[in-house]
Amino acid sequence: MSEITIQLEGVNKFYGENHIVKDLHLDVFKGEFLTLLGPSGCGKTTTLRMIAGFEQPSSGKILLAGEDVAALPPNKRDVNTVFQNYALFPHMTVRENIGYGLRMKKTPRDEIARRVQDALRMVQMEAYADRKPRQMSGGQQQRVAVARAIVNNPTVLLLDEPLGALDLKLRKQMQFELKHLQQKLGITFLYVTHDQEEALTMSDRVAVIHNGRLEQIDTPAAIYNRPKTRFVADFIGETNLFKGKVVGTSAHEVSVAIEGAIFRFAHAEGQHSGAEVYVSVRPEAMSMTRERPEGEAGLVGRVTEHVFVGSVYKTIVTLPTGLEVVVVQPAASDGLIQQGEEVYLTWDSARSVVLAS
Amino acid sequence: MRQTWNGITLCLALFSAGVLAFIYLPLLVVVVYSFNADSVNSFPMTGVSLKWYRAMMQNQQLIASLKNSVMVALISTGLAMLLGVPGALALDRYDFAGKKIFERIVLLPLILPGILTGVAMLGFFQEMGIKPSMPAVVIGHTTFLIAIVLTQVYARLKRLDRAIEEASADLGASRWQTFWHITLPNISTALIGSALLSFTLSLDEIPVTFFLNGVFNTLPIQIWGMTRNGLTPEVNAISTVVFLASLILIVISTRLREEEKA
Ligand SMILES: Nc1ncnc2c1ncn2[C@@H]1O[C@H](COP(=O)(O)OP(=O)(O)O)[C@@H](O)[C@H]1O
Numbered sequence A: 001m002s003e004i005t006i007q008l009e010g011v012n013k014f015y016g017e018n019h020i021v022k023d024l025h026l027d028v029f030k031g032e033f034l035t036l037l038g039p040s041g042c043g044k045t046t047t048l049r050m051i052a053g054f055e056q057p058s059s060g061k062i063l064l065a066g067e068d069v070a071a072l073p074p075n076k077r078d079v080n081t082v083f084q085n086y087a088l089f090p091h092m093t094v095r096e097n098i099g100y101g102l103r104m105k106k107t108p109r110d111e112i113a114r115r116v117q118d119a120l121r122m123v124q125m126e127a128y129a130d131r132k133p134r135q136m137s138g139g140q141q142q143r144v145a146v147a148r149a150i151v152n153n154p155t156v157l158l159l160d161e162p163l164g165a166l167d168l169k170l171r172k173q174m175q176f177e178l179k180h181l182q183q184k185l186g187i188t189f190l191y192v193t194h195d196q197e198e199a200l201t202m203s204d205r206v207a208v209i210h211n212g213r214l215e216q217i218d219t220p221a222a223i224y225n226r227p228k229t230r231f232v233a234d235f236i237g238e239t240n241l242f243k244g245k246v247v248g249t250s251a252h253e254v255s256v257a258i259e260g261a262i263f264r265f266a267h268a269e270g271q272h273s274g275a276e277v278y279v280s281v282r283p284e285a286m287s288m289t290r291e292r293p294e295g296e297a298g299l300v301g302r303v304t305e306h307v308f309v310g311s312v313y314k315t316i317v318t319l320p321t322g323l324e325v326v327v328v329q330p331a332a333s334d335g336l337i338q339q340g341e342e343v344y345l346t347w348d349s350a351r352s353v354v355l356a357s
Numbered sequence B: 001m002r003q004t005w006n007g008i009t010l011c012l013a014l015f016s017a018g019v020l021a022f023i024y025l026p027l028l029v030v031v032v033y034s035f036n037a038d039s040v041n042s043f044p045m046t047g048v049s050l051k052w053y054r055a056m057m058q059n060q061q062l063i064a065s066l067k068n069s070v071m072v073a074l075i076s077t078g079l080a081m082l083l084g085v086p087g088a089l090a091l092d093r094y095d096f097a098g099k100k101i102f103e104r105i106v107l108l109p110l111i112l113p114g115i116l117t118g119v120a121m122l123g124f125f126q127e128m129g130i131k132p133s134m135p136a137v138v139i140g141h142t143t144f145l146i147a148i149v150l151t152q153v154y155a156r157l158k159r160l161d162r163a164i165e166e167a168s169a170d171l172g173a174s175r176w177q178t179f180w181h182i183t184l185p186n187i188s189t190a191l192i193g194s195a196l197l198s199f200t201l202s203l204d205e206i207p208v209t210f211f212l213n214g215v216f217n218t219l220p221i222q223i224w225g226m227t228r229n230g231l232t233p234e235v236n237a238i239s240t241v242v243f244l245a246s247l248i249l250i251v252i253s254t255r256l257r258e259e260e261k262a
């Protein structure tokens, strides 16, 4: 997993005055599933289009397998794309669609037939081989689009929100199938989505992009547990953000004043005394008790909502300042807390992060 | 309530029938009289015969003018396609100064009265030293047929999903391969449709032709000449043939359009 397949070196993209992609550095390793995650309009599609060759970077370099591809048109790049709306050829059957890339490369007829059949089997679309795209559902078209790309054995597959148009149930199923396919074929996937849950479940690594800038690139667990910026903490999953001020630092921890109480946290390199910070605590890292916890500083609040959501209880505790804190606890801990009660909130400081504001 | 509705429906039906009769009755008369056994157009007919079709076939001038018309229609349609299709592609693909203005003035030959185009061309050709002749007629027809081809093909190109051309390039196709395998098949209905339309329009064009033909007679001009001494049954026969041919062309192009929508 150390060989680099795609390398972006300080890539910028302007459309007129608009700075769309900002100084993007990105290394994609061979065989990995890397996802570009960010809200709609943050420049994900533009980035993919520059890698595929449909757009030129305004500055910076793109290397595929170590080679600068600035001069290569899309048809000369060893990448294939699964387009956002599939872009199947409407006048061709499924079989012809899938075989198109091989045909363009002058592959022998019998080899095309065999490889198309393999690809059809891989996406379970053998029964639809002779249909036209418009005679199929969105999910089926999606499978054909994937087959049309992977049949060419590209070193990299670029996927632009491939599941965006599908309903939730089908999307979940296709997430699983795509991941499975990627592992089986060992093709590098550069995947684009604005759905953080999709990114976390499918990817080896996630690159979070905000306003054209790379905020953080890490494993899904690290992105979730150790967000590096306030945007990442907020965008990925649910979190509680407490505004605070650093009041003391030592070698391994910082002390932060939050809502009048002092808390200590590890993992806060680079924070100096007096800095305004945000502390991010996931709902499941929060706990609440009726009695004041011993030796620990705690925040006091009132339970304003307490609902059972399947396997867990979700509680909203409102602090005197009006801040609403979300607490998630296993269903087994039920029976302790009632709506309207006053509770003490504490958190696992090892699972909390201090972020620059 | 139901009663009133039925009344309105009945009125509408009668009105529609009236409009249809107004449009098609004259055509029907021509078709029916072309089979008349008598040489006088009067009802009831004394008998049915094909003798006017035989007379039509033997009228050398008429047949010659039909050949002329088909030839002019074929050549000018071909030229219009040759110039109009690349024009539409260029218009669709490239931005250039004055593109918006060009999009509008290219339609001018279609909107302008034929008589104006005819007079203008006659003057222009005289300046150039070109005598009224068949080439002059072909050039005259081509100018307004280009406008048809260009606008129809351009309209289709604008509706074409650009992503499929990108997908083609992404799958390794060169620009030329993409045009041949992806673009062309997806605009083929517009190509055939505009060619058929051009052909029919050229076939029955009178005003522009009238200024440019000299001694070169096309079918409509020949027919017009023949009717100056009253409507002969022969004219009914040739008109019926032209009507049938047009009908077939129209049915084909309608079919094509429906196929594209499906
Ligand atoms: N061809 C273009 N011309 C001008 N602006 C563009 C063009 N393509 C994209 N943009 C702009 O760039 C921004 C990022 O777009 P995009 O990369 O499609 O975002 P995403 O895929 O993350 O939703 C958007 O604000 C969009 O309007």
Ligand SMILES: [Mg+2]
Binding pocket: A041, A044, A045, A046, A160, A161
């Ligand atoms: Mg996008």
